[in-house]
Amino acid sequence: MVGGGQLARMTHQAAIALGQSLRVLSGGPDESAALVAADVRIGDHQDLAALRDLAEGATVVTFDHEHVPTEHLRELVEAGTRVAPGPEALVHAQDKLVLRRVLAEAGEPQPAWAEVGTAADVEAFGGAHGWPVVLKTPRGGYDGKGVFVVPDVAAAAALLEQHGTLLAEQRVAMVRELSAQVARSPFGQVAVWPVVETVQRDGVCAEVYAPAPDLSDELATAAQELAVRIADRLGVVGMLAVELFQTADGVLVNELAMRPHNSGHWTIEGAVTSQFEQHLRAVLDYPLGSTAMRAPVVVMANVLGGAAADPDWTGPRLDERIHHFMAHWPDVKLHWYGKGQRPGRKLGHVTALGEDLAEVRARAVAAARYLADGVVDPAFAFPDEH
């Protein structure tokens, strides 16, 4: 697996059960997966020699992020390496303009969009679809990076100056965000999990509710079918997360991830087969596992570096917070990534299972907040967007 982050770390856990061991290409020895995997290569994912070294003797090469240059992956494939997802599929998760074009050809629902190279292009787009306009760098964005909401042409011009050609998108009137996850094997077998609701804060995933509450069966099925069609059309092998905007009229495709995804962490305890195990099954060309839920309601909450990540923090230290977390919430499951603490960084996540969304969410969110900043907040209102 290219990348030594928490996705590789949790994929290694799943690999152990399958009798496998993950070889990881990590940027450094202190990355999440490098701390726990038996076979770690330290190197840069943009370095073809490092990628070739990783691939040597491996059954298949797969990814914990989308940042490997497409041309390097083509070289690996030409040299006989199995790469899953393959470069022709993966480019749709790497390049948002490529994705928009393909979805347009396929007639799939997405926000109004245009490729914009000049301020005049953005002015025309804003005139047609309204201001503000969302501008995105086609490549390299994640967790809200590379996404800009611009109020006027001057702001757009500055971004074009800095980044070159951008993707312009209509800012849609969104009810909420959903994620539809599907796994696809080389044989073409697919498995879908229930559609979930994702809650972002400052562009970063904060909470996931499975299944998405109050989602009609029709819309849930439509979202799952959309994800399967995209997986098939693009020839995805492995996990595909289709991030969706729910609007008054249905769902629109926001973007894709072709790997285990934050919106699927709940599946570790919450589903018979986790996204990590399923990704391995798919890329290793094994039959896929059941995606049935283990409980009626599952909530995942990220632990994002908070006040406690500040070097001047004087509250309870991490080990003390973990102690209190375990004493207070003996039924909330911890996943700690072993990374250094920085404000806003994904340090871990927690998962709670139960019957009632409000109760399950309160438990998960309180636990995650306590781990992040040592504070217990008695009030857990749903986000305002809700």
Next chain:
Amino acid sequence: MVGGGQLARMTHQAAIALGQSLRVLSGGPDESAALVAADVRIGDHQDLAALRDLAEGATVVTFDHEHVPTEHLRELVEAGTRVAPGPEALVHAQDKLVLRRVLAEAGEPQPAWAEVGTAADVEAFGGAHGWPVVLKTPRGGYDGKGVFVVPDVAAAAALLEQHGTLLAEQRVAMVRELSAQVARSPFGQVAVWPVVETVQRDGVCAEVYAPAPDLSDELATAAQELAVRIADRLGVVGMLAVELFQTADGVLVNELAMRPHNSGHWTIEGAVTSQFEQHLRAVLDYPLGSTAMRAPVVVMANVLGGAAADPDWTGPRLDERIHHFMAHWPDVKLHWYGKGQRPGRKLGHVTALGEDLAEVRARAVAAARYLADGVVDPAFAFPDEH
């Protein structure tokens, strides 16, 4: 963790979620845990220098087996290493005579027993408690090794000649075998799982049913309380499995394991907190997690090396069997240990969850048998003992 077997392998999986990484002392680089852990020391668990090297810088030293010499552990403790369970507790899982004496002092239920050094001792014991007599080597036995059912004095004399002093036990009229698992922290917090039924074949654990079917609440509670009393009395830190004989009159203590145990593998998917995570919580002095079950019925079946482990085997190979297993049983969970195949060896296990014991057991046992020897057997009667 001393020992590189499957227990260490699965403990490493649990450690990853807690933000930890297990350092493993493994007899060789191909042992189960050595294949997947980031920090592996190759060495002999009877070599004090290897144990000292393992302990250097570790938070705590714990075990995946009982074979470390007690005097070495005392040396580690004297040098300031935290060892959990400590040598004074662990000796009760290492030496069956020591255990029998302590249980006798405590008045806990156990089979009639005696320390026997001569044929005359065995003759007297058999005269008092009936033949055949069970003779056990006090140390070093596991999975049926070191246990002998002897029909007469001549057979006993031969064993005494070979092994020296032995433990003689009455062969009890057993209804079935049970296991009561408890975790205990240094603080003295305890957590118990439901009592399970274990089914042995040729002295090796083959199946585990959680909870033990048709066990009265009174007897279940009595078995749990017995396990907690023993854990407290011996000062256990970590997991304790109390293997029990159920007789017409109640339960008798067979033997102890002070580590994760085969009778608790079902907890990985079947309980909120697995025995592996709980062992880590206990030895690291964290609060213990919930032991609630995730489903009404959970069955674990070991995959024991079968016909397919024979070098002349011409049936489906392991990878093919895993393919068919996954296609056929998408909801049965696999744990494969990565070891070489040998007849009778524990190669992996599977776990199934559900509502009805007969249905869940049929699924788990069929899957395990197929993985072992590539044969699907349509008839899954309960063992005759039942």
